[in-house]
Amino acid sequence: MNIDMGQFLESFFEEASEHLESMEAALLQLESTPDDGELLNTIFRAAHSIKGASSTFGVHAVGEFTHILESLLDRMREGELQVTAESTELLLKSVDVLEGLLSAARDGTPEPENVQEVAASLQKLNGQEVSEQPGDAAADAESGQNAGAGCYEIEFKPSENFFHFGLDPLLLVRELAEQGTVLDLNVDTSALPPLAQIEPESSYLGWTLTLQTESSVEDLQNVFMFVDDDTVVEINAAETPSENEHEAEPETPASNETDSQDQTQSSSAKAPKKAPAAAGHRESVRVNGERLDDMINQIGELVIGISMVEQEWKSVHSGTESAAIAQLSKIVRDLQEQSLSLRMVPVAATFQKMARIVRDLCGKLGKQIQFEVSGEETELDKTVVDQIGDPLIHMIRNSVDHGIESPEDRVAAGKPATGHVQVRAYHQGGNIYIELKDDGKGMNLEAIRNKAVERGIVHADDKLTNQEICDLVFHAGLSTADKVTDVSGRGVGMDVVRRNIEDLKGSVTLVSEPGVGTTVTVRLPLTLAILDGLIVRLGEEVYVVPLLSVVESFRPRAGEVKRLANNMEVVQVRGEVVPIMRLHRILNIENCETDPSKGLLVIVEDHDSKFALLVDDLIGQQQAVIKNLESNFRKVAGIAGATILGDGRVALIVDIVGLKHLEPAPPREGIAVA
């Protein structure tokens, strides 16, 4: 039978990396609470799921490794092995190895070098403890009929769609056989239709088998962990047959030695044989991201379509409203909001990566740091979460490497030896903020200033406030690390961090107080798909200005606009001198208002500067679904993208940061005359 495994494989890899993530999270928690049995269970379940799925999908390297890992975890779970700092360290290493093995299987990257080494350490840890156990595991396994052995009648009737889930009943039956001795096996062919009606991809057979095993009902249930809900699995205790019958059984499957060892050990712990609750429904559905985006796009079109209907209605019915259209429009807008929320994912996974890095760095640098996380359930657009990871990790490295002092230095400075690094995420006013706070030594403002002077970024005589000096760290070409360490200072500076964040339409600020600590705050938009826009008119054209950048807009009185040298025009806004940018000149649009006192000035703010855009008029405010121009065309300087207005025409969205680089526009005849 041939099933295209490609699509299943992809979801296997995705699920496996999720399991790894939860393993890692639980391991990190386990460090502080080594006695928490539930955490061990979580780790075990994750390892078990990976093992089961990887064998099914033929990713044997992963399967074998997880098997070793699982054996060890099982014993820890049963309390036979103590959770120690070394074992946690080793388990974390195993997570890394598994990650490497998975990416090797998926992308063909080389397998991690330390697979054998880590596997050997795991086995050693497991083996060492075995010898200390009084129970004679080997003997038990050989006898096969020790006191713990039970006999079960297992009815297994796969659902018709069984194969569609990428499952193979044979594998499961084999796995059962590995758990013990199959005494009796019957095939139920009653559901088998006549040959002509057989669907090759449907499953019709059922099996009833009698199994003698030391495994608990739970262990047997675990074999069927992955089957779908329509599959019938019934496990009932049966009477133990006589010895003779057992020996008469012709096909005793050779059981894997390690496996039987495991079983013996777990049976000796006598897990209570209660019927486990039916595996809860997973309340999530995996959807291809592209399909999701297509749908969100389509719904965006629907919103535009509705507003077109609205306008048409108004023009036909002389400005009256239609209750039906209003209702429809509300439903569609709600639908759009919901569709956008589908892309939202919590930042927890990113935070967890940070926790791991803090932990590893502490070991490496000999620092003591308590890492606190809050608001990890805060949700952000998937694209934003994917792209914010690297900048955040860069900053957390900075905090640990340069921010937090060594325990000795901290004590000498009168602080507790253990440093604090805090990461929190929260909502505020339509934005998401991620705040990174440490109580380290803060920035050496004097050093930053000196460096900036040395590099010619600021003048030696310039008077800078502390905040202005802090902002300098985002300047390209200013690495403040006195020495380049393995951890940070390798060229990727804060300027890259800022650029990445700005690409996500966010911003970043840094506040540092010497001796007290540093706080970095990252502001991110909830979503990248929609933007609140101010619609402005320029001649016959309509442009969208991102509302986030807009500070205010006003019409200057005649004479308020002053001309400086180089034809630079400025206007005073409450004492602040703001340069004017003639948008029509930069964008080269004809028939525009050239007299500022007849047009409007829109004051916009980039992270470090304000300027005024001269436009003809304001038309309104609208949520714009962003369409990028690159998908069919290419990037256009000064333009961030396009959107489709209510009347169906395309309006371009201006890129505030990009506009600045377009200035000064090449001088054009006839405009410079005042």
Next chain:
Amino acid sequence: MPGADTFTPETEHSADGSQFLTFELWEEEFGIEILRVQEIKGISRITPIPNMPSYIQGVMNLRGTVVPIVDLRAKFGMPEIEYNQFTVIIVVTIGDKVMGLVVDAVSDVLNVSDENIEGAPELGSDADTSFMRGIAKSGDRLITLLNMDRLVDIDQTLQAAS
């Protein structure tokens, strides 16, 4: 299948030739591969893009997709005309991109066998013929066949230069 034989000659015929959509520009006939053509649209509202060469007319809303529009007359340095009722936009796909081409009028769909296509003539250094795929002869008509990929290439060169 009994019907298969009757279809064979037809299939063979189009296998060694290609179908072209022909259109008019400045009283000359041009052709593009029909497989590249997604649809033909009347002129609708085009939003200009700032600081673009004159042949980039702007962008258009094609059922929710923002599609760039190239005026082929401007592209080939032909005199401008007012758009009229015959002016159409041929929407073509080039790789994974969609683009609209403004032409004077569409003519018809033409089957041209390979032997009736001649290579693009070399006209000295000042005539760029790289966007020509060849010249098709059909009766006494001569049709310039365009190489869509080269048309895009030119844009990319321009992008690199800017």
